[in-house]
């Protein structure tokens with residue numbers, strides 16, 4: 001009887017309802033932002049259970065936001081209670097980790113493999129390239145890593161890459177790829193791309209395994225389909241199957257939703273081809289279009305439509321809403337980034353005071369992570385509660401990575417990259433030479449690095465001096481002791497405490513006078529807290545999960561909740577898309593929550609009543625790297641479309657006349673995307689001072705004369721630079737206010753000395769003339785990207 005699940009269909013429009021009720025052939029829902037695509041997915045899952053007798057264990061849903069995942073679990077929970085836990089809801093990467101741990105034996109791996117993130121894999125590639133005697137100038141690790149990642153996203157193995165190589169670089173890169181893969185296997189590790197590629201391999205090489213999962217997952221649903229790459233597309237195909245299998249299993253039902261205008265992961269190989277060719281990929285597929293937007297006001301939609309309409313080669317789709325014009329967009333041109341942050345903070349305060357918005361209604365977006373700092377500073381000063389989203393930054397800190405490396409070695413002793421990272425951290429007398437001698441021994445004897453260390457202790461490594469041998473013995477003994485702790489079932493947080501105590505890591509920081517070390521201690525304490533919470537959380541879900549999993553055929557190979565491998569898995573995937581928060585998840589009626597700060601990439605799929613789009617300047621957003629590149633510019637414009645369409649009621653757009661970016665004050669013209677927003681939609685609170693010619697027209701973008709305040713054209717600085725022997729080039733009259741500016745000519749591999757950062761090596765250069773930049777590795781101070789024009793406090797050595 002329809003009454004039973006009418007409430008699941010009631011508040012859907014006819015097109016949405018059709019998508020929810022559709023059964024049989026593959027289904028694609030394409031539609032612009034805020035048209036209810038994710039709602040369709042969530043509702044469809046509930047409908048499958050309520051109306052079509054589907055079991056939660058038969059559902060595999062791929063989502064990118066915790067919000068959507070939580071909503072799906074909640075809906076399904078309402079319908080079937082705890083059995084909801086048998087449903088798989090995750091990102092592609094988490095799903096693959098889970099499958100691979102279960103099926104590790106089939107692939108002849110052990111199920112405790114490590115997951116290498118981008119930094120780990122770059123380290124390993126650096127080692128490989130060095131061993132292959134590749135010139136790091138011609139073959140920078142970063143470039144090699146990107147190239148190998150692309151190959152993996154295309155599901156090409158090293159041999160195929162070698163046979164397809166069209167030039168010297170590709171040939172050498174294929175060689176690196178092969179050796180890199182060999183060492184990953186030896187280290188019992190996989191990088192992010194492997195997770196997808198190996199799962200595809202699992203299904204393709206072992207048809208019975210594929211069939212097993214096809215029998216299990218009768219329904220596969222994918223959100224944000226525009227951001228899938230070739231490997232992920234193939235994985236989806238393998239998972240559902242396209243024709244009945246030998247034993248008569250019909251393909252599973254597939255439902256994907258997406259929006260080509262929101263494709264923002266081309267740099268990871270994502271391709272909208274997967275949407276455009278869906279009907280070719282999956283014969284007799286059905287496509288449903290949604291056109292009504294339920295999220296934003298007409299003003300916000302019109303702005304979004306106007307910006308995205310400038311992209312070439314897109315299918316025009318006009319979103320409409322019945323919710324009225326709403327407020328005008330508020331524009332603000334700030335003097336500098338501090339002024340911009342102060343404006344944002346002031347507006348948030350005013351909205352909160354007047355009761356128009358709670359803190360949790362507000363999101364502040366920026367293009368790149370480093371832009372968050374200025375907001376954090378002022379929010380702290382004013383006592384505005386906030387949180388920065390993006391687990392990446394915390395987990396990228398050196399001390400956190402060191403501590404995690406210990407845990408990773410304890411979980412997987414073959415993890416060479418982690419092992420070599422901590423070998424002499426804190427310093428224990430195992431120098432680079434000793435490490436190299438052991439590494440050579442490992443290579444020659446085809447041993448893992450861990451095994452070679454044991455050989456060293458046993459005196460079987462030639463050329464190793466006795467002192468190093470003793471130090472290595474001490475290290476091996478230390479690790480053995482920690483291993484015993486893990487084996488005896490000690491909680492992760494306590495293992496971590498033991499690592500920090502027994503290695504002397506904590507003591508060293510405590511004894512230091514450097515204030516940085518104090519904050520390092522705080523971060524390590526924070527990590528211990530994360531581990532504690534992890535265990536507590538695991539205890540509560542353990543019971544429910546065990547019950548749910550019992551109904552599932554196979555629970556083998558999955559790390560036990562709360563265990564060290566489970567913790568590391570969680571941490572590895574946090575750096576991926578998994579950590580996106582639920583905007584209105586916390587904060588009850590009285591609690592007004594916190595303001596959310598994040599990059600636009602992270603905001604995909606989310607919505608907030610009030611959105612601040614900051615840093616809308618050419619060179620910031622669109623990103624400098626996109627300025628001369630039509631394809632990248634189109635991607636930046638899609639990103640702008642994503643940013644605007646997150647807003648429900650109020651949208652703010654701001655930019656700064658002068659901003660310290662990449663270590664230099666820069667005067668950026670306003671973003672071209674600002675010009676594309678129809679003038680009548682914007683209420684400019686403050687304009688650029690020098691030009692009064694009409695609001696939305698040229699003036700928000702107009703360059704002002706500023707010259708001296710930014711330090712450019714400062715004669716004494718120039719003289720100082722020139723007298724230190726640099727080659728200089730002058731760009732006379734390049735732009736208003738750029739008087740005489742000098743540029744430092746640098747090439748990859750050049751050594752430099754910077755007044756603030758110290759000694760460094762150029763790892764890459766980008767852009768030309770006034771836009772020239774170099775990325776420089778300053779060792780302990782990290783990698784910094786610097787403008788090369790103006791009074792650069794740096795000399796080439």
Ligand code: ATP
Nearest residue numbers: 011012013032033034035036037038039294295605
């Ligand atoms: P995006 O492209 O940004 O991911 P989306 O297409 O997935 O957007 P949703 O997030 O599903 O859109 O929906 C946007 C908003 O509109 C949500 O708040 C959702 O609850 C609401 N919504 C969707 N469909 C309807 C409807 N038929 N009636 C009322 N509200 C709806």
Ligand code: MG
Nearest residue numbers: 037038039605
């Ligand atoms: Mg969505």
